[in-house]
Amino acid sequence: MSNTVTMKDIAQKLNVSINAVSIALNDKEGVSTELRMQILEAATEMNYPFKKLNVKDTLKNKTLVVMIEDKKRDDLHYYLDLLKYIIDEAHIFGYRIFTEFYNFKNFVTPKCISEYHVAGIVVLGKISDEIIYALRLYNQKIICVNHSIPYFNVDTIITNNFLGGYVSCEYLIKKGYRNIGFVGEVESSKNFKERYQGYRQCMINHFHPKKHEFICLTKGIEKAVLNNDYRYIQKMLLTYRQMPQAFVCVNDRNAAIVIKALQYNGYKIPEDIKIIGYDNMEFSKSHYPALSTLEVNRQTIAKKVIRRIHEMIHENTIPETIMLSPQVIERESTL
Known part of the structure; x- marks a missing residue:
C-alpha cells in the first residue's frame, strides 16, 4: 500500500472538503487566505508531493502579511476598517493578505514569516524596535503605517499629526472663536503629542496666550475614555471658572466623552460649546450630535501602502x- 499523502488525507486532517484542498494546492481563487495557509502548512508538514506548486515560492511571491497589535483587534473604528481597504487594494495587484495579531510583550515571529518568507510585511500602528529587528531577519520589505521607526531605515506612511492639530484649531478660529481648549492625554501617544503641539502653535500664532491661559484636559483622560468614565471628566470641567468656547480633541472617542461630560454639566453641544475630534471613527457620523472631525481617507492610505510595497x-x-x-470633515458638533 502506498504511503503517499493525498488531498483526501489533508482534507480529513483539517476537516475541510477535498475541493478546498485542491483549490489551495493549485493556487486558485475560492478559499480564504487563512484556510489556504492552513492547507499549505498541513500539506508541507505531511510531506505532500507538490507537483504544480512550490508552496514557499507561492507564498513568497503573492502573499503579504498585515500585522496588528492584538489589543487593537476590537478597534473596528480605525485599523480593521483600514485593513478592509488594504485587502481590496491588494487584490487588485494580485496579492493575498494574511492578518497576524501579535502580542507586544510576548512577541513570536509568525510562522508564515519565519518559514515561508512572504513577499512583504505591513505593520499597522505602533510597534517596537525589537519586533522590527526580528522581522527584518526574515524580510527587508516592511512598511509601517501610522508609526515611524527612527532607528531603522524602514518605509513609513504617516499622518501629519502636527498639521492636524493646527488645522483643527485654525478651523475653529476662522469660525470666530478665541477661547479654545484641548482634550487628550498627550504623553500616552506620540500622535497625540504632535496633535497637541499643532494646536498649541496655532494658538500662539494667532493670540500669543500665556501658559496659564491654555485650558487643557490631559491627566487621566485615556483611562477615563477606556472606562467610559465621563464623570471623571465632568468633575475636571467643574474646576474651570470660564469654559472654553470650543475644544480640540485628540480623537473622536475623547470628543464623545467630553460631550457627554459637558451635557451632564448642563451645556448644549454645539449651541454652547463646539467640539472637534480626529480620525473620523465609525461612530462619529451617527453620534448625537454628529462629530466634526479630521481624517486622512483610509482608502487613500491603503492605495499608498499597496502601491509602495x-x-x-x-x-x-x-x-x-x-x-x-x-x-476637516464638518458635522453638527461645530455648526
Whole structure:
C-alpha cells in the first residue's frame, strides 16, 4: 500500500472538503487566505508531493502579511476598517493578505514569516524596535503605517499629526472663536503629542496666550475614555471658572466623552460649546450630535501602502517616508 499523502488525507486532517484542498494546492481563487495557509502548512508538514506548486515560492511571491497589535483587534473604528481597504487594494495587484495579531510583550515571529518568507510585511500602528529587528531577519520589505521607526531605515506612511492639530484649531478660529481648549492625554501617544503641539502653535500664532491661559484636559483622560468614565471628566470641567468656547480633541472617542461630560454639566453641544475630534471613527457620523472631525481617507492610505510595497518587491527602492495631510470633515458638533 502506498504511503503517499493525498488531498483526501489533508482534507480529513483539517476537516475541510477535498475541493478546498485542491483549490489551495493549485493556487486558485475560492478559499480564504487563512484556510489556504492552513492547507499549505498541513500539506508541507505531511510531506505532500507538490507537483504544480512550490508552496514557499507561492507564498513568497503573492502573499503579504498585515500585522496588528492584538489589543487593537476590537478597534473596528480605525485599523480593521483600514485593513478592509488594504485587502481590496491588494487584490487588485494580485496579492493575498494574511492578518497576524501579535502580542507586544510576548512577541513570536509568525510562522508564515519565519518559514515561508512572504513577499512583504505591513505593520499597522505602533510597534517596537525589537519586533522590527526580528522581522527584518526574515524580510527587508516592511512598511509601517501610522508609526515611524527612527532607528531603522524602514518605509513609513504617516499622518501629519502636527498639521492636524493646527488645522483643527485654525478651523475653529476662522469660525470666530478665541477661547479654545484641548482634550487628550498627550504623553500616552506620540500622535497625540504632535496633535497637541499643532494646536498649541496655532494658538500662539494667532493670540500669543500665556501658559496659564491654555485650558487643557490631559491627566487621566485615556483611562477615563477606556472606562467610559465621563464623570471623571465632568468633575475636571467643574474646576474651570470660564469654559472654553470650543475644544480640540485628540480623537473622536475623547470628543464623545467630553460631550457627554459637558451635557451632564448642563451645556448644549454645539449651541454652547463646539467640539472637534480626529480620525473620523465609525461612530462619529451617527453620534448625537454628529462629530466634526479630521481624517486622512483610509482608502487613500491603503492605495499608498499597496502601491509602495509593490514597488519595494519589484524594484530596487530606497526607504522613504510618505506623510499625508488630514482634512476637516464638518458635522453638527461645530455648526
